[in-house]
Amino acid sequence: ERRAAVEAAKGPGATSDGHKVPLLANVGGPADVPAAVEAGAEGVGLFRTEFLFLDDSERAPSLEKQAEAYRQVLEAFPEGRVVVRVLDAGADKPLDFLTPADEPNPALGVRGLRTLLDHPEVLRGQLRALARAAEGLPVYLEVMAPMVADRADARAFADACREAGLSAKFGAMVEIPSAALRARSVLQEVEFLSLGTNDLAQYTFAADRQVGVLARLQDPWQPALLDLVATAAEAAAAEGKSCGVCGEAASDPLLACVLTGLGVTSLSMGSSAIPFVRAQLSKHTLAQCERAASAARAAESGPEARAAAQAVLSGE
Numbered sequence: 001e002r003r004a005a006v007e008a009a010k011g012p013g014a015t016s017d018g019h020k021v022p023l024l025a026n027v028g029g030p031a032d033v034p035a036a037v038e039a040g041a042e043g044v045g046l047f048r049t050e051f052l053f054l055d056d057s058e059r060a061p062s063l064e065k066q067a068e069a070y071r072q073v074l075e076a077f078p079e080g081r082v083v084v085r086v087l088d089a090g091a092d093k094p095l096d097f098l099t100p101a102d103e104p105n106p107a108l109g110v111r112g113l114r115t116l117l118d119h120p121e122v123l124r125g126q127l128r129a130l131a132r133a134a135e136g137l138p139v140y141l142e143v144m145a146p147m148v149a150d151r152a153d154a155r156a157f158a159d160a161c162r163e164a165g166l167s168a169k170f171g172a173m174v175e176i177p178s179a180a181l182r183a184r185s186v187l188q189e190v191e192f193l194s195l196g197t198n199d200l201a202q203y204t205f206a207a208d209r210q211v212g213v214l215a216r217l218q219d220p221w222q223p224a225l226l227d228l229v230a231t232a233a234e235a236a237a238a239e240g241k242s243c244g245v246c247g248e249a250a251s252d253p254l255l256a257c258v259l260t261g262l263g264v265t266s267l268s269m270g271s272s273a274i275p276f277v278r279a280q281l282s283k284h285t286l287a288q289c290e291r292a293a294s295a296a297r298a299a300e301s302g303p304e305a306r307a308a309a310q311a312v313l314s315g316e
């Protein structure tokens with residue numbers, strides 16, 4: 001009986017009425033996999049590949065070294081999803097050999113996909129390493145680009161994936177308000193969206209994520225951010241495609257319910273948060289999550305949105 005309880009506590013993410021919301025792990029490499037498995041993650045929703053690039057300040061890791069790291073993560077989830085994000089260098093994650101040193105506003109400069117499009121050989125190497133890693137594995141590989149601003153960015157990324165011969169689903173991270181506002185256009189080029197709410201908050205409120213005194217504006221409960229999440233999720237639903245969240249917002253159990261109510265289709269977070277999000281989600285129906293989401297969007301500030309959602313979800 002105890003074992004059954006433990007198993008149930010590790011089951012797939014779902015609302016109390018059975019609406020499935022896969023709970024995925026954010027990882028930085030193979031070292032993070034055991035914790036993800038232990039937490040019962042249903043896959044990886046964000047593999048931040050930057051960490052692989054930190055060892056050498058002059059060049060990208062070799063194809064072999066990359067492929068080995070990717071393969072170790074892929075092998076850990078033979079039946080799950082593994083979403084690999086291509087290199088997100090720049091701004092809060094500078095890399096000496098790629099990041100321009102003289103930009104006045106690095107967060108608004110050449111970073112993420114912009115860096116990769118300026119250094120196509122780095123993107124090509126990474127995509128080839130991924131293709132090699134996935135060879136012969138029954139895994140469901142998904143690859144996404146950080147900092148996609150518009151449809152042209154999404155197309156450039158999808159083209160690069162096709163040219164590298166990668167057989168995977170291609171996706172775009174939604175971290176820039178323009179991509180959320182025109183999510184339907186972006187989805188003409190890619191098969192899924194993943195909301196990076198850390199950067200989406202930074203760019204929505206023009207508040208540097210590294211400046212602590214601006215914490216109020218980085219609050220993912222802010223109704224303006226919830227509006228953008230809803231816009232992207234509705235666009236994905238209209239296109240019959242998925243729209244997950246992989247920013248810190250997904251690790252807040254109450255906010256996870258609200259995101260579900262907004263139409264988000266999967267939640268990816270640091271592994272330690274997974275049991276708490278799973279438990280909270282399992283207490284409410286999808287309709288209750290939708291009501292909490294409406295109440296939060298009707299609020300005038302982050303704290304009020306949280307209180308409103310809490311009132312809806314605990315008043316039942």
Ligand code: PEP
Nearest residue numbers: 196197198199246247248
């Ligand atoms: C995000 O911006 O929300 C995100 C998931 O990416 P990172 O935190 O690595 O920038």
Ligand code: MG
Nearest residue numbers: 175196198199
């Ligand atoms: Mg980001």
